[in-house]
Amino acid sequence: MSAINLLEESIVEKTAGESESIPSQTFPDEVILDIDNVSISYSGNPAVKHVSFPIAKNRITSIIGPSGCGKSTLLRSINRMNDFIDGVTVDGNFIYAGHNVYSSRIDPVEVRRNIGMVFQKPNPFPKTIYKNISWGPQINGFTGSMDELVEKSLRQAALWDEVRDRLHESALGLSGGQQQRLCIARALAMEPDILLMDEPCSALDPISTSHIEDLLFDLKSRYTIVIVTHNMQQAARISDYTAFLEMGDLIEFGITDQLFTRPNQKRTEEYVTGRFG
Amino acid sequence: MKRSPLELSNTNIQKRHRKARMFRLLCAGVTWLGAALLAILLIQITLDGIKWLDIQFLTSFPSRFPYKAGVKSALVGTLWLITMIAIVSIPIGVATALYLEELSHKGRIAKIVEVNIANLAGVPSIVYGIIGLAIFVRGLGFERSLVSGALTMSLLILPVIIIASREAIKTVPMSIRHAAYALGATKLQTAWAHVLPASFPGILTGVILALSRAIGETAPLIMIGALTYVAFLPEGPMDSFTALPIQIFNWVSRPQQEFHELAAGGIIVLLVVLLTMNATAIFIRHKTEKKLQ
Ligand SMILES: Nc1ncnc2c1ncn2[C@@H]1O[C@H](COP(=O)(O)OP(=O)(O)OP(=O)(O)O)[C@@H](O)[C@H]1O
Ligand SMILES: [Mg+2]
Numbered sequence: 001m002s003a004i005n006l007l008e009e010s011i012v013e014k015t016a017g018e019s020e021s022i023p024s025q026t027f028p029d030e031v032i033l034d035i036d037n038v039s040i041s042y043s044g045n046p047a048v049k050h051v052s053f054p055i056a057k058n059r060i061t062s063i064i065g066p067s068g069c070g071k072s073t074l075l076r077s078i079n080r081m082n083d084f085i086d087g088v089t090v091d092g093n094f095i096y097a098g099h100n101v102y103s104s105r106i107d108p109v110e111v112r113r114n115i116g117m118v119f120q121k122p123n124p125f126p127k128t129i130y131k132n133i134s135w136g137p138q139i140n141g142f143t144g145s146m147d148e149l150v151e152k153s154l155r156q157a158a159l160w161d162e163v164r165d166r167l168h169e170s171a172l173g174l175s176g177g178q179q180q181r182l183c184i185a186r187a188l189a190m191e192p193d194i195l196l197m198d199e200p201c202s203a204l205d206p207i208s209t210s211h212i213e214d215l216l217f218d219l220k221s222r223y224t225i226v227i228v229t230h231n232m233q234q235a236a237r238i239s240d241y242t243a244f245l246e247m248g249d250l251i252e253f254g255i256t257d258q259l260f261t262r263p264n265q266k267r268t269e270e271y272v273t274g275r276f277g
Numbered sequence: 278m279k280r281s282p283l284e285l286s287n288t289n290i291q292k293r294h295r296k297a298r299m300f301r302l303l304c305a306g307v308t309w310l311g312a313a314l315l316a317i318l319l320i321q322i323t324l325d326g327i328k329w330l331d332i333q334f335l336t337s338f339p340s341r342f343p344y345k346a347g348v349k350s351a352l353v354g355t356l357w358l359i360t361m362i363a364i365v366s367i368p369i370g371v372a373t374a375l376y377l378e379e380l381s382h383k384g385r386i387a388k389i390v391e392v393n394i395a396n397l398a399g400v401p402s403i404v405y406g407i408i409g410l411a412i413f414v415r416g417l418g419f420e421r422s423l424v425s426g427a428l429t430m431s432l433l434i435l436p437v438i439i440i441a442s443r444e445a446i447k448t449v450p451m452s453i454r455h456a457a458y459a460l461g462a463t464k465l466q467t468a469w470a471h472v473l474p475a476s477f478p479g480i481l482t483g484v485i486l487a488l489s490r491a492i493g494e495t496a497p498l499i500m501i502g503a504l505t506y507v508a509f510l511p512e513g514p515m516d517s518f519t520a521l522p523i524q525i526f527n528w529v530s531r532p533q534q535e536f537h538e539l540a541a542g543g544i545i546v547l548l549v550v551l552l553t554m555n556a557t558a559i560f561i562r563h564k565t566e567k568k569l570q
Binding site: 079081084109110112113114116117119121123124125126135136139140183186187190 | 450452453454455456457458459460461462463466470471475
């Protein structure tokens with residue numbers, strides 16, 4: 001359930017002389033995942049073109065850009081969730097723990113154990129709240145106290161107080177915002193290295209949204225988070241780094257404050273100030 | 278005077294309403310016609326058969342004398358048969374559906390299998406009888422046993438179970454599978470823990486329909502040589518047997534009026550078995566659906 005076995009293998013691989021992309025010298029944080037010259041297409045139609053940027057450990061990175069620019073496509077490809085879409089081809093490297101996650105030696109199931117995902121629409125299992133959380137750890141051989149893990153995960157997702165008395169009731173009885181927090185708790189129960197979130201607040205009211213934003217802030221010390229969002233304020237508020245995509249091209253990547261206040265590119269400025277898109 | 282767009286005198290809208298009303302009447306008429314025909318049939322059968330229905334009818338073997346004859350061996354044979362068919366066909370059918378929908382690479386072979394299963398569902402039951410006779414009765418030497426009957430019937434209903442199960446599996450939202458995959462679940466774990474339970478009510482409906490069909494089938498059983506006169510009960514899967522539709526068929530083909538009435542009695546017993554099965558299925562489905570809510 002951790003990246004450790006991946007790490008050990010990576011040493012072997014490096015001595016075998018495989019190339020590994022070196023993050024830019026000026027990058028101030030430890031890089032946990034390096035997106036290196038990635039292009040993705042759907043049956044030949046390019047959706048993401050030659051995108052490279054690093055994901056910093058224990059930081060929040062947001063991906064912004066107009067609808068259809070390839071944000072979800074890029075995010076899904078990080079933990080190989082687009083393996084389930086027909087006709088997808090991915091070129092380039094996602095270097096995680098010294099490995100390309102698309103290397104033939106890597107088991108995609110193992111990648112997804114370490115890189116969790118929260119989807120745009122809440123998708124709880126049609127089972128009890130408890131089972132929603134416990135199933136992932138259970139199939140992955142978790143041996144500790146499940147009750148404790150469930151409570152811890154629900155607390156981390158700021159849902160515990162609302163559901164503590166109904167853990168064994170169906171998760172479908174929760175409100176949309178609660179369901180989304182349950183999905184976050186479910187992902188957290190796996191203790192992933194990286195948490196990918198695709199517009200997790202798009203179906204939520206402002207109160208639930210701010211719950212989740214607070215939550216992301218708290219989670220930063222333990223997890224690395226990559227979040228796709230259409231909400232500029234949200235990106236500016238919560239993220240440390242921001243990547244701006246447009247029509248599949250990475251227009252700009254940088255520290256969030258800089259990107260929002262002093263962007264290098266004119267298009268970025270137009271987009272973040274709302275004069276575009 | 279200017280006409281309001283909401284006014285009912287708008288002839289175009291009235292015309293459309295009239296059409297809708299006529300269509301509704303037509304549909305209702307057809308529905309009631311079907312229901313009425315069925316009701317007449319049921320009433321006729323009940324009137325004919327009810328006077329023969331008693332404990333003696335259920336606990337007696339067939340006989341040359343109508344007042345002594347009963348459905349004991351046929352009823353027991355049918356229950357044996359249906360249990361064995363269920364044991365064989367449900368696991369194979371559901372596993373095949375799961376494999377085709379969830380686990381296989383949807384390549385050309387899967388396509389070929391798919392088309393063939395759909396075709397098999399349309400093959401007349403007598404053909405299955407011939408296959409059963411050739412393979413199970415003669416080829417594998419199972420003789421005219423329950424095993425031969427159950428395997429033949431299983432072949433017959435497998436396509437139905439597979440198709441119904443696949444349809445049920447298809448209705449499970451993709452988002453549930455994605456949720457499971459994103460937790461590092463394999464396809465098999467996902468199929469077993471989420472897809473199968475979520476499609477269970479639909480699968481159950483398909484299975485019950487298929488088993489109901491098997492219960493009423495006569496031709497394949499005649500083909501593989503189920504006996505028509507059995508004065509003993511099967512004690513194991515290798516024993517020879519008879520079944521309700523065979524017994525009914527046998528009685529109907531006799532000239533005496535009494536035997537025709539006995540056949541009606543047998544039909545009622547068959548219907549009761551069918552209805553019990555359906556009721557059980559509805560009950561289980563209701564319970565599981567409630568659990569999901
Ligand atoms: N399953 C798919 N099959 C084919 N093309 C797809 C598929 N999913 C996305 N695309 C195409 O890839 C491009 C990028 O889509 P993507 O969903 O990544 O955009 P997005 O940035 O997430 O947009 P949004 O903000 O609206 O969610 C679009 O042109 C889209 O039409
Ligand atoms: Mg998207």
